[in-house]
Amino acid sequence: MQPAAEQPVKEELDYVTSCALPTPWAQFTLHAFVEHATGKEHLAMVLGDIGNGEPVLARVHSECLTGDVLFSQRCDCGAQLEGALKRIAEEGRGVLLYLRQEGRGIGLINKMRAYRLQEQGADTVQANEQLGFKPDQRNYGLVEPMLKQFGVKSLKLMTNNPRKIAAMGALGVEVAERVPLLVNRNAFNQHYLNTKALKLGHMMTPVTPPAAEDGSL
């Protein structure tokens, strides 16, 4: 069953500046925006001519400091970030929006608290709820104004998350195609990924962990 699209909150933000960003896979242009309400710096990595009206290969990535920067194997975020940039480089055209909504919107410290609860037996959804949060606190209201800056209206969206696709529709951003992004299944994130599939509706097949794994958290 597809989850209902949540009412989008349209946030205001300013476009600030850009610079070249060479990566191992391509030289992107990095664009910075500042959100009025929070002062948070949101980013767009752009490659090629994305404003020509054709659907654009895109990743709407939520910040995960532990996974994106600190190599955590508890989630699939770092591998998804790298995989998305590689695919955009292969295509020679695309955009990655890096949204500062760490921990599905609860922030880094609360995500660490949620991890501690998961070490005591809660799953990722229960841990958020035990801390008094919804399972997913994110909103994608910044996506439409960020894409507007580049003249992008239609996406080939790299995601496994049906809520994200529904949110794009509610914002008036067309998802012409969904591109699966299945990477980095390991002993440490097996349970987390299964919970995403079973409780949050992510489009990936739950897998039973092998009996001899010792990486469960």
Ligand SMILES: Nc1nc2c(ncn2[C@@H]2O[C@H](COP(=O)(O)OP(=O)(O)OP(=O)(O)O)[C@@H](O)[C@H]2O)c(=O)[nH]1
């Ligand atoms: N609260 C909480 N946040 C987490 C946990 N693990 C990862 N995150 C955050 O979840 C966000 C990524 O969400 P995902 O559902 O993995 O991915 P998604 O981007 O919504 O979906 P995909 O597009 O398919 O990758 C990042 O902000 C992470 O910091 C956790 O156990 N608890």
Ligand SMILES: [Zn+2]
């Ligand atoms: Zn992560």
